[in-house]
Amino acid sequence: xxxxxxxxxxxxxxxxxxxxxxxxxxxxxxxxxxxxxxxxxxxxxxxxxxxxxxxxxxxxxxxxxxxxxxxxxxxxxxxxxxxxxxxxxxxxxxxxxxxxxxxxxxxxxxxxxxxxxxxxxxxxxxxxxxxxxxxxxxxxxxxxxxxxxxxxxxxxxxxxxxxxxxxxxxxxxxxxxxxxxxxxxxxxxxxxxxxxxxxxxxxxxxxxxxx
Amino acid sequence: xxxxxxxxxxxxxxxxxxxxxxxxxxxxxxxxxxxxxxxxxxxxxxxxxxxxxxxxxxxxxxxxxxxxxxxxxxxxxxxxxxxxxxxxxxxxxxxxxxxxxxxxxxxxxxxxxxxxxxxxxxxxxxxxxxxxxxxxxxxxxxxxxxxxxxxxxxxxxxxxxxxxxxxxxxxxxxxxxxxxxxxxxxxxxxxxxxxxxxxxxxxxxxxxxxxxxxxxxxxxxxxxx
Numbered sequence: 001x002x003x004x005x006x007x008x009x010x011x012x013x014x015x016x017x018x019x020x021x022x023x024x025x026x027x028x029x030x031x032x033x034x035x036x037x038x039x040x041x042x043x044x045x046x047x048x049x050x051x052x053x054x055x056x057x058x059x060x061x062x063x064x065x066x067x068x069x070x071x072x073x074x075x076x077x078x079x080x081x082x083x084x085x086x087x088x089x090x091x092x093x094x095x096x097x098x099x100x101x102x103x104x105x106x107x108x109x110x111x112x113x114x115x116x117x118x119x120x121x122x123x124x125x126x127x128x129x130x131x132x133x134x135x136x137x138x139x140x141x142x143x144x145x146x147x148x149x150x151x152x153x154x155x156x157x158x159x160x161x162x163x164x165x166x167x168x169x170x171x172x173x174x175x176x177x178x179x180x181x182x183x184x185x186x187x188x189x190x191x192x193x194x195x196x197x198x199x200x201x202x203x204x205x206x207x208x209x210x211x
Numbered sequence: 212x213x214x215x216x217x218x219x220x221x222x223x224x225x226x227x228x229x230x231x232x233x234x235x236x237x238x239x240x241x242x243x244x245x246x247x248x249x250x251x252x253x254x255x256x257x258x259x260x261x262x263x264x265x266x267x268x269x270x271x272x273x274x275x276x277x278x279x280x281x282x283x284x285x286x287x288x289x290x291x292x293x294x295x296x297x298x299x300x301x302x303x304x305x306x307x308x309x310x311x312x313x314x315x316x317x318x319x320x321x322x323x324x325x326x327x328x329x330x331x332x333x334x335x336x337x338x339x340x341x342x343x344x345x346x347x348x349x350x351x352x353x354x355x356x357x358x359x360x361x362x363x364x365x366x367x368x369x370x371x372x373x374x375x376x377x378x379x380x381x382x383x384x385x386x387x388x389x390x391x392x393x394x395x396x397x398x399x400x401x402x403x404x405x406x407x408x409x410x411x412x413x414x415x416x417x418x419x420x421x422x423x424x425x426x427x428x429x430x431x432x433x434x435x436x
Contacts, residue, residue: 020396065321065373099253147252147260149393150319151324152378153377184382187251190378193344207362 034137051075057091058161058200060102066203069156069165078174082165084113091162092141093154102154105144111178112136118171121193133163133197139178143184152189156204170197237428240308240387242267242285242299244315251291254407256416259290263316263407266393267416271314274417276427283379285309297343300381303389304346309431310357310424311389313382316407322398323371324416326358327385330376346384355390357365357427361390364423368415371397392420 017131052073059070075088076083088110096106114134156175163170175191176182182191243264245251251260255366265286272282283306285299303311317325334348341349367370382389397405397412405412 062320063290065325065375077213098293127295146319148319148325149327149377149379149391150321150375151317151319153327153375153379153385154320154332181220187245187249188379190383191378192380193378193383195378202375204375207359207366207372207374209363 011195016061025069033151035142051115053092054163056165058158058165059091059094060158062102062151065154066205067154067161067200068203069161069201080115080167081113084115084163085110087162087166088135088159091158102151102158103165104155105141106147107140107144108138109141110135111138113162115170116166129169131169132172132174132192132194133167133170134174134176135159136176136179142177142182147188148184152185152187155201156185156189156195157202160195160197164197164199234246237310237424237431238281238283238306238308240283240285240303240306240311241268241271241422242303242311242313242381245293246286247290247293251315252317252319254316255410258404258406258408260316263394264314265289266408267314267413269315270410270413271417271420272374274414274421275424278349278421280424280428296380297384298303300346300384304384304386308387310427311387312337312420313387313389315393317393317395318407320375320393320395322395322404323373324365325375325391325395326361326365326374327356327379327393327394328358328374328380329370329389330378331383336404341386343384345384346380348371348387350386354390356430357423358390359390360427361392361420361423364419365416368419370415370419371396390431392416410428423424 025127055072055074055076056069057072058067060067074087076086077201088144092104092109093106095102095104116132118130118132118135145155162175164175171176173195175185175195177191185191216260243261245259245264247261249261251264254263259379265288268284269287270317275282285302288295291433329347331345331348331349331351338349349356351410362372375401377391379391382391394407394413394416395408399405407413
C-alpha cells in the first residue's frame with residue numbers, strides 16, 4: 001500500500017512535468033515564429049560610394065495578377081551588361097522579402113545578362129541600334145520558382161517591363177537557365193520563345209457582356 | 212392514304228438530318244495538363260497537378276457529355292511517359308474541335324479561376340499557311356470571346372475569375388479557339404482556403420463551364436445562320 005503523501009507527491013511532480021513541457025513547447029513555438037517573421041535572406045547592402053539614380057521596377061502582384069511600375073532609388077554600375085544584371089537581381093530580390101506581393105525564393109537569381117545587337121543575321125526584325133537581351137537565370141531560381149501559368153508569366157513580364165524601362169535600346173529578350181535553353185520556367189511559361197520588350201503594365205479586366 | 216411506318220421513319224430521319232446540319236460543330240477537346248513523369252506543380256497535402264487536372268477532366272467530361280457535347284481528351288489515364296506539348300497540339304488540331312480547354316492547377320497566384328488566352332498578336336488576315344509556333348493567332352479573336360463567355364459563367368456561379376494572357380505550349384500551337392483554365396484555391400475570409408481537390412469546388416466549376424459552352428454553342432449556331 002502506497003502512503004497517501006507519496007501519491008500526492010507523485011501526482012504533483014507529474015503535473016509539474018506536464019506544465020514545464022507545455023511551457024517549453026510554447027516557448028519554442030514563440031521563438032520559431034519570431035525567427036521566421038524576420039527571415040530575410042537578403043544580403044546586407046554594401047556601402048555605396050556612387051550616387052543613386054531613379055529606376056522603375058515593374059512589380060507583379062499575385063492578389064490581382066497585375067503589374068505596376070514603381071519608382072525606386074538604386075546605385076547601378078555603368079557597364080550595361082553588369083547594370084542589367086544588378087537591376088534584375090534587385091528586382092527579384094525584392095520578391096524574396098517577407099510580405100512580398102509576388103513571393104519568390106530567396107537567393108541569387110540572375111547569372112548574367114548579355115546584350116547582343118540585333119542584325120539581319122540574328123533576327124528578321126532588324127532595327128537601328130536595337131539589342132537582344134539574353135537573361136541567363138540560375139537553375140536554383142527556376143527550380144524553386146512557384147509553379148503555375150499565371151505566377152510564372154507575372155515573373156517574366158516583370159523582368160521584361162523592368163528592362164524596357166531601364167534600357168530603351170533593348171527590343172527583345174530571351175531566357176536561358178544555367179546557360180542552356182529550357183522549355184519552361186517552372187513547368188508552364190514558355191522560355192523557348194523571344195519576348196518583345198514592351199511596357200508590361202497590366203491590370204486584368206473583368207469579363208463583359210458587350211459581346 | 213395513311214402514312215405507313217416507313218414514311219414516318221423517313222420523315223424523322225429527314226428532320227434529324229436537317230437539325231444536325233443546322234448545328235455547328237461542337238466537339239470539345241479537354242487537355243488535362245502534365246502526366247506521367249511530368250507531375251506539374253506540387254500542391255499542398257502531397258497532391259500533384261497531373262492528378263488534379265485528370266480528376267477535373269473526368270468530371271468535366273461527364274458534365275459536358277450530359278449537356279450534349281461530344282468530348283475528346285488528350286489523356287484519360289496517367290501515362291507511363293510524358294506527353295510532349297507538340298503531340299497534344301497535334302492531336303487537338305487533328306480532331307478539329309469547336310473549343311479546346313487546357314486544364315491546369317496551381318497553389319500560387321490569384322485565388323479562384325485563371326482564364327488564360329494566348330499572348331500572341333491576333334492575325335490580321337487568314338494566313339495561307341499556318342506557322343506551328345503561332346498557330347493560335349488566327350483563332351485568337353474566337354479564343355478571347357470564349358474566355359469572356361467562360362468568365363461570365365464563372366461569375367454567375369460566384370467563382371472569382373481572372374482573365375489574363377500568357378505564352379505557353381501547346382496553347383500557342385492550337386488552331387481551335389483555346390483557353391487555359393487554371394484552378395487555384397478559393398479564398399475563404401473566415402476559414403482555410405478551399406483546395407483545388409475539393410469535389411464540390413470542381414463540380415461548381417464543371418457546371419459553370421458547361422453553361423458557358425452551351426451559350427457559346429448558341430452563339431455559334433447564330434453565327435452559322
